[in-house]
Amino acid sequence: MLRVGLTGGIGSGKSTVSGRLAELGAVVIDSDLLAREVVAPGTDGLRDVVAAFGEGVLAEDGSLDRPALAKIVFSDDDARRTLNAIVHPRVGARTGEMMAAAPSDAIVVHDVPLLVENGMAPAYHLVLVVDTPVEERVRRLVAARGMAEADARSRIAAQASDEQRRAAADVWLDNGGERAVVLAEVDGLWERRLLPFEANTREQRVHRVGAPKIVDYDPAWPAQAARLIARVQAATGGAPVEHIGSTSIPGLAAKDIVDLQVGVDSLEEADKLAHALAEAGFPRCPEALSDTALPSHPDPELWRKRVHCSADPGRPVNLHVRVREWPAWRYALVFRDWMRTHPHEVTAYAALKRELAPAFAADGGATRYADAKDPWMHAALARAVAWAGGHADRSW
Structure with missing residues (x-):
């Protein structure tokens, strides 16, 4: 199994890359999706969130009101640590289950927004970082998610810097242009690097370099x-x-x-x-x-x-x-x-x-x-x- 970490700042378009990798055959584990699952209605995760933050974080249908919770935790470090202590262990356990269930010849892509911030890079065979210029990310967040511009910029600033992400990146994917361009780059990466890397690792075979250059x-x-x-x-x-x-x-x-x-x-x-x-x-x-x-x-x-x-x-x-x-x-x-x-x-x-x-x-x-x-x-x-x-x- 080849473990690939995928990350990028909010609004960078990681979903474009992860979606293409899934189409090519990767097993994609989406941390954001799991974070939603572990606090879905009826879960003990949601019960613990309500116990910590009150009934005001629930929507009328009994689901988690994410904007309401975000207002509480985004600017309060203690509240954010409390929330993370509830969500992260559950997401980690579910991630472990999904990795264990993947085939031995799988290329597992772990989509983790805070991979760099949490120092997770050494756990993967390869780390892919999706990058988009800040102004384009702000535009996307305002247009597609309905965020206020000031909120979008604040969230971007709270995440890892480009320098920190570059330090962790084995592969830097520019997603600031046409969608077809980054998809073509992902296709090439899959064929020329990820597939042979997985096979070599599974078969314990080294990559031969050849004559000195x-x-x-x-x-x-x-x-x-x-x-x-x-x-x-x-x-x-x-x-x-x-x-x-x-x-x-x-x-x-x-x-x-x-x-x-x-x-x-x-x-x-x-x-x-x-x-x-x-x-x-x-x-x-x-x-x-x-x-x-x-x-x-x-x-x-x-x-x-x-x-x-x-x-x-x-x-x-x-x-x-x-x-x-x-x-x-x-x-x-x-x-x-x-x-x-x-x-x-x-x-x-x-x-x-x-x-x-x-x-x-x-x-x-x-x-x-x-x-x-x-x-x-x-x-x-x-x-x-x-x-x-x-x-x-x-x-x-």
Whole structure:
């Protein structure tokens, strides 16, 4: 099962996207709809709401008068917390039931308006954010929902900012233009990313990247790494994870593959985490079990690791699971930190990458390319270790 979080601000048009995904075959769980169901007439949820806020929140037919309740809770934090304590646990329980009932090969789209505000992003394999410019959202809310303009703007301002949503978004869907445009984008996303991502995750199959291709540094890499780190930590119960490798070094040209390092106490612990990582979209790469030992550290046992790669065709990842304080774990961190403070080394390394990558373009993989870099890497690591030895925050 692939878990996809869908969110966006009020008036952004999430229903357009969720409706299309349902047409394509997704199992859509709509949190707004569930929030209505759990306080429908005759439910214990409605009973508790009335007990908390009084008979004035009931309409003449005995249903919940939502505008009346909104007037009470929208500007009162304590009242809103009381309402959330009644509704959220019931919605959560119903969501869990629906996810458990979904087929094993389902793409489950969880439509959650406050996904970002509630810090839920790490729970999903992928987060989709639907965006529409504020003025268009205000227009829609006034025209379609009959809101007063001031009320619409107040509600928009009370939600997450664009910056907060961008930080959580694996996919940013612009719904400010013609409906056909965003629908076409959703169709492409379904075919090229969601379907293969689900199949790869279910079959514990990594997405193969192929021959090395060097691209310019992408300023979006750190934010992408941060989302992946949160996902890995959620899957592992909080294991320490760091962004390493070329994409962690500002300005360095690199393969568009995010490298992360997970620290464990032993390889046995690494093996115990394998299933959870695979379920989170990072299956094991069994062919990559060890790093290349440096001449000064020849003990092969101290270079062993476990490697997981991404099942997501839209975001290649190498996840190196290494024992903390073993040589490769330490070298990965000191090399990154050294490169970040030595721009001339960044320039030299980028030139080497651009020189070597075309020579191995026909390989269909990156093994020989990596081997060709080893002499430079060994010399660079010696310089990095010497640098680290002169810094009080490093122990070498």
